[in-house]
Amino acid sequence: MSTNDSTWQDRYSASMMGTFAPPLATLVRGSGCYAWDENGTEYLDFLAGIAVNSLGHAHPDLVDAVTRQVGTLAHISNYFASEPQIELAERLQRLTGAGSAGRVYFCNSGTEANEAAFKLARLNVAGGRRMRILALTDSFHGRTMGSLALTGKAAMRVPFEPMPGGVEHIDATLKALEASIDDTVCAVVLEPIKGEAGVIPLPAGFLRRARELCTEHGVLLIIDEIQTGVGRTGAWFAYQHEGVTPDALTLAKGLGGGLPIGALVTFGAASALFQRGQHGSTFGGNPLVTAAANAVLDTIERDDLVSNAARRGEQLREIIAGLHSPLISGVRGQGLLLGVALREPVAPRLAAAALAAGLIVNAANETTIRLAPPLIIGDAELEQFERRFGQALATL
Known part of the structure; x- marks a missing residue:
C-alpha cells in the first residue's frame, strides 16, 4: 500500500478530510465473516460494516x-x-x-x-x-x-x-x-x-x-x-x-x-x-x-437467515454470559444486533484489544461494545468469537 515510502496512514491523513477518527487498519479483501489487512492479518468481522454486510464479504450470490x-x-x-x-x-x-x-x-x-x-x-x-x-x-x-x-x-x-x-x-x-x-x-x-x-x-x-x-x-x-x-x-x-x-x-x-x-x-x-x-x-x-x-x-x-439471526443471537448471548467476566453487566438488543454492557468505561480499550486479537467489534460508547455480525454466522464463527473476545477481555 506504500507509495514513495509513505505509509497508508500518511497518505490517508494527507488526502482525506478529518471527519473520521484515524482508520484502524487498511483492509484489502474479505471472504464470508473474515477480512484481511495489507499485512495478511486475519480478522473475524463481528461488525459487518456497521450492520451493512448482511451476507458477509464477497458472497458469491451478491x-x-x-x-x-x-x-x-x-x-x-x-x-x-x-x-x-x-x-x-x-x-x-x-x-x-x-x-x-x-x-x-x-x-x-x-x-x-x-x-x-x-x-x-x-x-x-x-x-x-x-x-x-x-x-x-x-x-x-x-x-x-x-x-x-x-x-x-x-x-x-x-x-x-x-x-x-x-x-x-x-x-x-x-x-x-x-x-x-x-x-x-x-x-x-x-x-x-x-x-x-x-x-x-x-x-x-x-x-x-x-x-x-x-x-x-x-x-x-x-x-x-x-x-x-x-x-x-x-x-x-x-x-x-x-x-x-x-x-x-x-x-x-x-x-x-x-x-x-x-x-x-x-x-x-x-x-x-x-x-x-x-x-x-x-x-x-x-x-x-x-x-x-x-x-x-x-x-x-x-437460506432462512432471519431465523439464523434469532438463533445465533441467543447463542451469542450464552457465550458472553459463559465468559464470566466481572467487567460485563449484561447484553442488550435482539437477534444479531447486540450491545455488551460494561461496568467500567473501557469499551474503546476493549474494542482495541479485540482488534489486536483478530476480532472486529465497535465501542458504541464508553460502556458498550456493539456486535452486528453478518447474518450468515454459524458454529465456527461463534467458537472463534468466544476465543478472541475472551482473549481481549483477559487483557483488561
Missing part, C-alpha cells in the same frame, strides 16, 4: 448479481424504469406488510431515507395545524440537516444550528409519549433499538402505545429500521416483533449488502402524500444497487 448487472445496465436515471428496481419495490411491499397499498421510494443511504421521511411528515399537515415532529432523545437518524434535526444528540446538532424547525425530542417513556402527542403533531419518528446510543431497545409496550396514539390523533408513525431492518433482529423488521404496522419505514445498511441503497416504504394513506416532483434522486434505485439488494433478499429468504 458478486454474481452485481457482475451480471453491471454488464448490462448500471445506471439509467429516474426517467426510466428497470426490472431490478420494480422487483425490489414489489419485494419490499411483501416483506414489510405494506402490500399493494404501499409504495417505495429509493435513495442512496439511511440519512437520505430519513430526509425523505422528514418531508413526508411535513406533508401530513391537515390544513397547516400539524407542524410538530416528535423524535426521541439520544436517537440517531443521520447527518444531513433534516435527519440531524431528528437526531436526539445535541452535541451532533449544535455546530450546525439552526436546524430545520418543528422537531421536539422526548424521552422514550410512555409518560413522555402520552403527554406529547396531540392533533398538532404530524409525525413520530423512532428507532426500535437505539444502536448509536449503545443498543438500547425501546421500553416494553412503547411501540404499541405509539401506534395507538398516532392512529388516534392522525399522526404518522415513522420507524427508522436502518440498523435493525432486513432480518438483523430475528424478524424481517423489528416492528414485526411487536405486531404493529408503521405508516412509513426507512431502510438502508443491510439492504444492499455493501452497496449504497436506502428506501422509504409507505403504508396505506401515507402512500398518497408525495406528489410528482416533490422529491427525487439521480442515483436512487438504479439497476446496479437494486439488483444487489434483490440478491441479498433472495439469499436471506432462501
